[in-house]
Amino acid sequence: MAAEGRVVNFFPGPSGLPEEVLYQAAKEMLNYRGAGYGVMEMSHRSTEFVNICREAESNLRSLMDIPNNYKVLFLQGGCSGMFAAVALNFLSLNGSADYIVTGAWSEKAAKEAEKYGKVNWVVPKPKKYLGIPAVDEWKLSNDADYVYYCSNETVGGVEFQFIPEVNGKPLICDMSSNIMTRQFDVSKFACIVGGAQKLLGPAGVTLAIVRDDMLGRERKECPSIWNFKNQAEQESRLNTPPCYSIYMTGLVFQWMSKSGGVSFFEQRNIAKSKLFYETMETSKGFYAAVINKDSQSRVNIPFRVGGVNGNDVLEKKFASEAKKQGLDGLNGHRSVGGCRASIYNVVTLEDVQKLCDFMKEFQATHQN
DSSP states (O other): OOOTOOOOEEOOOOOOOOOHHHHHHHHHHHSSSSSOGGGSSSSSSHHHHHHHHHHHHHHHHHHHHHOOHHHHEESSSHHHHHHHHHHEEEETTTTTEEEEOSSSHHHHHHHHHHHSSSSEESOOOHHHHHHOOOOOGGGSSSSSOOEEEESSSSSTTOOSSOOOOOOTEEEEEEEEETBBBOOOOGGOOOOOETTTTTTTTSTTTTEEEEEEGGGTTTTTTTGGGGHHHHHHTTTTTOOOHHHHHHHHHHHHHHHHHHTTTTHHHHHHHHHEEEEEEEEHHHTTTEEEEOGGGGGGGSSEEEEESSSOOHHHHHHHHHHHHHHHTEEEEOOOOOOOSEEEOOOOOOOHHHHHHHHHHHHHHHHHHHOO
């Protein structure tokens, strides 16, 4: 049953949640499974909450096929916090790290890591982030403690279509905005981090998947709450975790499993992005993709309205009129302008079709 007045949510995050999940959370708000209180009121040491965490972890492991030699952590601080946590856990005192910077978020991560040690920028910073530089242009170090990249840049819409080959170095990935939108081989990574608020649940919880052999490398100054080894030993409950956000995220994992798992969402995301990009390509230049074709994201799609350079007035009108049609969140990021559609797992093919139909109507009305 669709709730009255709800819109199609194209915001980049926090993003939409499945209505099925919201209904279940509402049902359990006052009394969680007969406990007499809701999850917001529940002790994080209680049997009920321990079971919530363990069930969420079990479902995540199944969805992502996470090997047994990886720990799953539900932490706080968002991925901005993880920028520091990664360096504090893995960057040795006199060591260095390689950062493949392809957009705003990997750039922020690199600059944060520079506070704690030497950072090698694998590719030079361009004037604009428009794609993944050719691999033969990369300059990886021989002695890096780890290699870091962001698999999908939410702001700019640059997405890796492959897992980088880093010559045996530990590979760290920020997957905040494309985790479980496609299938990844977790065994290729030493650590995966991601904020939940785009694909996994509400804001407040951050996921870390850490290979066992990476634990225990933390620096002395690493805060206890971001010490991956300590958190793993305490099952993410070293201190009070973001309990309600973990509960909601666990409900999303259940919804994903019932829907068909990651393979289902990957195929749907391929179909959605294909429909959207084809709508732009057939607009005869009225809508223009921003990112190089081989690096275009399936889930965060920036675009210009009114030509390749965009028309500010027309773009504001586009977002405003779309909102009136129940299609919200299409303004571009303030740093790059234009428009952007974030079509995460909760967005259906029918939702994207509605947007594409609106785009054609808007073009017919406003193209000179």
